[in-house]
Amino acid sequence: MTSNNPLTARRNAQRETSPWAPLLGFIGVLALIFVLVFATGDHKAEPKLGIDLQGGTRVVLTARTEDGKAPDRSQLDLARQIIEQRVDGLGVGGSEVVVNGSTLVITVPGNDGKQARSLAQTARLYIRPVIDSQAAVQQKTDPNAPKLSEMTSEEQTAAIDAARAARQAPATADPNDPKDAQITRLRAEMAKVNCDPNAVDPLVGYDKPDEYLVACGQKDGQVYLLAPQIIKGTDVDKAKAAQNQTGQWVVQIDYKGDGKQTWVDYTSKNVGKVTATVLDSRVVSAATINSAIIGTTEVSGDFTQAEAEELANALQYGSLPLSFETSDAQTVSATLGLSSLKAGLIAGAIGLLAVLLYALLYYRMLGFLTFLSLILASAMVYGLIVLLGRWIGFTLDLSGIAGLIIGIGMTADSFVVYFERIKDEMREGRSFRSAVSRGWASARRTVWTGNAVSFIAAAIIYFLAVGQVKGFAFTLGLTTIIDVVIVFLVTHPMVVLASRTQFLSRPSINGLGAVSEVARKRRAAAKQKANAGEDAL
Amino acid sequence: MSEEKPTTVWADDDYVAAKNQSFLSRLYTGTGAFDIVGKRKTWYIVSAVIMLICVLSMIFRGFTPGIDFEGGTQVSLPASSSVTTDAVSDVFSTTLGYAPEAVQTAGAGDAATIQLRTESLSDQDANKLSHALADTFKPDITLSDVSSSDVSSTWGAEITRKMVIALIVFLVVVFVYIAIRFDREMSAGALVSLLFDVVATAGVYSLVGWEVTPATVIGLLTILGFSVYDTVVVFDKVEENTRSVFATSRRTFAEQTNLAVNQTLMRSINTTIISVLPIIALMVVAVWMLGVGTLKDLALIQLVGVVVGTYSSVFLASPLLVSMKERRKDVQRHTKKVLARREKMAAQA
Numbered sequence: 001m002t003s004n005n006p007l008t009a010r011r012n013a014q015r016e017t018s019p020w021a022p023l024l025g026f027i028g029v030l031a032l033i034f035v036l037v038f039a040t041g042d043h044k045a046e047p048k049l050g051i052d053l054q055g056g057t058r059v060v061l062t063a064r065t066e067d068g069k070a071p072d073r074s075q076l077d078l079a080r081q082i083i084e085q086r087v088d089g090l091g092v093g094g095s096e097v098v099v100n101g102s103t104l105v106i107t108v109p110g111n112d113g114k115q116a117r118s119l120a121q122t123a124r125l126y127i128r129p130v131i132d133s134q135a136a137v138q139q140k141t142d143p144n145a146p147k148l149s150e151m152t153s154e155e156q157t158a159a160i161d162a163a164r165a166a167r168q169a170p171a172t173a174d175p176n177d178p179k180d181a182q183i184t185r186l187r188a189e190m191a192k193v194n195c196d197p198n199a200v201d202p203l204v205g206y207d208k209p210d211e212y213l214v215a216c217g218q219k220d221g222q223v224y225l226l227a228p229q230i231i232k233g234t235d236v237d238k239a240k241a242a243q244n245q246t247g248q249w250v251v252q253i254d255y256k257g258d259g260k261q262t263w264v265d266y267t268s269k270n271v272g273k274v275t276a277t278v279l280d281s282r283v284v285s286a287a288t289i290n291s292a293i294i295g296t297t298e299v300s301g302d303f304t305q306a307e308a309e310e311l312a313n314a315l316q317y318g319s320l321p322l323s324f325e326t327s328d329a330q331t332v333s334a335t336l337g338l339s340s341l342k343a344g345l346i347a348g349a350i351g352l353l354a355v356l357l358y359a360l361l362y363y364r365m366l367g368f369l370t371f372l373s374l375i376l377a378s379a380m381v382y383g384l385i386v387l388l389g390r391w392i393g394f395t396l397d398l399s400g401i402a403g404l405i406i407g408i409g410m411t412a413d414s415f416v417v418y419f420e421r422i423k424d425e426m427r428e429g430r431s432f433r434s435a436v437s438r439g440w441a442s443a444r445r446t447v448w449t450g451n452a453v454s455f456i457a458a459a460i461i462y463f464l465a466v467g468q469v470k471g472f473a474f475t476l477g478l479t480t481i482i483d484v485v486i487v488f489l490v491t492h493p494m495v496v497l498a499s500r501t502q503f504l505s506r507p508s509i510n511g512l513g514a515v516s517e518v519a520r521k522r523r524a525a526a527k528q529k530a531n532a533g534e535d536a537l
Numbered sequence: 538m539s540e541e542k543p544t545t546v547w548a549d550d551d552y553v554a555a556k557n558q559s560f561l562s563r564l565y566t567g568t569g570a571f572d573i574v575g576k577r578k579t580w581y582i583v584s585a586v587i588m589l590i591c592v593l594s595m596i597f598r599g600f601t602p603g604i605d606f607e608g609g610t611q612v613s614l615p616a617s618s619s620v621t622t623d624a625v626s627d628v629f630s631t632t633l634g635y636a637p638e639a640v641q642t643a644g645a646g647d648a649a650t651i652q653l654r655t656e657s658l659s660d661q662d663a664n665k666l667s668h669a670l671a672d673t674f675k676p677d678i679t680l681s682d683v684s685s686s687d688v689s690s691t692w693g694a695e696i697t698r699k700m701v702i703a704l705i706v707f708l709v710v711v712f713v714y715i716a717i718r719f720d721r722e723m724s725a726g727a728l729v730s731l732l733f734d735v736v737a738t739a740g741v742y743s744l745v746g747w748e749v750t751p752a753t754v755i756g757l758l759t760i761l762g763f764s765v766y767d768t769v770v771v772f773d774k775v776e777e778n779t780r781s782v783f784a785t786s787r788r789t790f791a792e793q794t795n796l797a798v799n800q801t802l803m804r805s806i807n808t809t810i811i812s813v814l815p816i817i818a819l820m821v822v823a824v825w826m827l828g829v830g831t832l833k834d835l836a837l838i839q840l841v842g843v844v845v846g847t848y849s850s851v852f853l854a855s856p857l858l859v860s861m862k863e864r865r866k867d868v869q870r871h872t873k874k875v876l877a878r879r880e881k882m883a884a885q886a
Contacts (some may be wrong), residue, residue: 191770222658347821355814358811402832409815412808417770420807424800453714472835473759476759
């Protein structure tokens with residue numbers, strides 16, 4: 001009430017919280033972020049970049065189910081694991097496979113990732129009768145042999161063709177004829193195959209199922225001569241790991257469709273013979289048929305529980321109606337990625353500078369505070385992006401950069417709202433100092449409400465939309481949060497400090513001269529009116 | 538203009554335009570007293586015309602679907618004196634035996650690229666092509682300079698479907714949020730202006746005729762956020778000004794709303810400028826350095842969206858709010874009371 005009284009005014013000022021506390025708090029948090037940036041991970045202040053910024057290949061695989069329903073999450077996870085193993089096989093560091101909704105996204109940085117485009121095939125499972133088997137002859141694995149990823153696609157195709165020519169023979173070959181040239185050739189080949197698990201086998205996943213095949217056992221150290229497939233993995237209905245009466249781990253398989261009858265017919269005619277379960281051109285298990293199998297088939301192979309489960313999973317996976325379709329495959333050359341990154345950074349810098357110039361022109365001293373706030377906000381966002389890249393694998397891509405740049409404007413808006421409220425208060429005739437605290441009270445609410453809406457928008461887009469949209473929504477959501485932090489902990493305290501400094505409160509410095517002028521004129525007019533009224537009396 | 542009979546009655550300083558000041562300074566100091574709410578019929582017509590143009594454009598011009606919505610393969614490589622559209626087209630034809638759908642240059646200077654579009658290529662054909670390109674244009678081009686993008690035709694539909702879901706969820710959540718934070722009329726006003734923004738932005742994009750890419754879709758989604766944000770900021774001031782409007786009979790609801798719009802007008806303009814500056818920078822830099830691409834599409838959508846979003850919160854959402862409020866009995870009663878009081882005072886004087 002009597003705030004004109006200097007004593008009460010001083011007491012009021014003391015009651016206001018010190019603006020230094022939030023400022024120092026913010027600087028502490030910012031310092032902590034950068035300590036974490038440099039003390040954890042690879043100690044480099046570099047965000048994890050998307051392939052559109054560093055070059056590389058990104059493949060989006062969409063799961064397609066037979067009935068068009070959304071695929072089961074566990075099926076997707078399983079697919080991810082299998083595809084991840086294949087990507088690892090390419091030997092490119094920094095590759096990853098993530099599940100995103102009903103899609104799998106494979107990211108392979110650098111120029112060697114083009115092969116990632118062909119990883120989409122379902123794990124290929126076949127049941128093949130075993131014609132012959134023998135212990136694999138130990139071969140020397142050349143550590144310098146080119147990895148698949150180091151071959152050009154042509155070299156790869158050539159390697160696959162060569163392996164097929166060496167280890168496969170057309171279905172017309174006759175294994176019962178000891179003089180059959182093709183079979184003789186394959187038998188000779190059995191001694192030459194390198195079954196070392198570390199050896200590069202270009203044939204993995206690429207064998208022709210309807211031809212004879214020489215294949216290694218996955219873990220039994222055997223090499224097999226196999227007949228053309230009799231049942232495909234897609235004919236597996238269910239597969240699960242279980243323990244039989246003797247406590248051994250086995251895999252129980254139920255076939256469906258044509259495979260079901262084929263299997264009954266085949267097993268009844270071939271009692272005593274061995275059949276192999278072949279997954280991606282490797283023999284997972286080879287077992288003797290003891291009797292005609294009607295119903296569930298038991299595959300026993302000296303499994304541990306984990307192995308049995310893994311095989312059951314693989315069979316189940318191979319049998320899944322879930323197949324993948326390449327929805328979007330993108331290979332960005334490193335040069336293009338780099339220029340995109342440059343473009344984004346230049347645009348960001350120019351944008352920031354333009355905002356600064358405008359703010360200085362329009363708000364003068366307050367514009368300078370805007371700039372300082374924006375710089376601090378940028379530093380915090382940058383640090384967080386680096387950390388989030390490490391912690392939750394957040395990848396900054398082109399659309400994320402766009403989100404950041406657009407975030408500049410939305411962050412600055414909070415300041416505009418605040419400063420305009422200060423102007424409103426001053427137009428009503430208040431001093432700069434009291435306008436600051438009153439303006440803040442109402443601006444604060446607007447900032448909350450506005451940013452809440454922005455955040456809701458970003459969150460919904462992030463969770464519901466696909467692909468590139470996510471990067472954008474993420475950075476926009478992040479800048480929204482940082483915006484609130486900055487306004488509360490940095491901008492407002494700085495404005496309060498400025499309002500307490502005599503120099504900065506000068507209309508020519510704080511840029512609020514015109515508004516003060518309006519207020520002054522209004523007061524004068526009101527006074528005149530009042531005087532005129534008195535005269536009339 | 539000021540001689541016309543105002544549809545809203547100005548009663549005090551806040552409602553009289555400071556005539557001795559320039560337009561800009563009236564804007565700056567918030568003493569413009571622009572009669573936006575009073576002339577709302579005009580703004581409805583302006584908005585309707587904009588909507589009509591945009592809808593017609595979308596119907597008749599339609600959109601140019603990008604590769605993500607059509608499906609196909611796009612190969613791009615840096616352009617140089619020897620790497621021209623014709624040369625690239627020739628390499629394609631001799632390698633694969635048929636002509637590509639389109640070959641064009643994008644960007645300029647060092648960043649110029651040749652972009653080739655065709656129906657989906659198999660992995661093998663794509664490889665053959667990139668090897669052929671690298672062989673033909675040695676040493677300008679190495680294999681690693683060739684970028685390519687391969688999209689199935691169903692991908693675009695998937696993106697669109699997800700976007701529609703996101704849009705619906707967003708509308709519901711925002712409607713509820715504003716209805717709780719403010720009131721139902723404001724909620725409705727914000728939604729109408731939101732729809733206006735989306736249609737207008739999409740319409741302008743259709744007029745410009747650029748390809749619709751996932752980036753365009755991203756942009757459109759973020760327009761939602763900005764649009765609602767901007768409307769909420771203006772409504773926040775409206776709410777503040779009209780909170781105790783019934784307590785006195787000095788000003789009508791319409792007048793208080795108009796005052797709020799005037800008081801936030803400079804904020805709206807400033808925010809638009811500040812938001813638009815980085816977007817223009819993004820657009821210029823993206824076009825200059827990258828030619829066609831994600832950044833350019835996003836920038837255009839954002840640019841239009843921000844401007845339209847500001848327009849709609851000032852000239853559509855607030856007038857609509859008043860129109861809706863004036864259908865309410867208590868507001869009508871109050872307006873009558875205010876006007877009656879003014880007549881009495883005028884008679885006394």
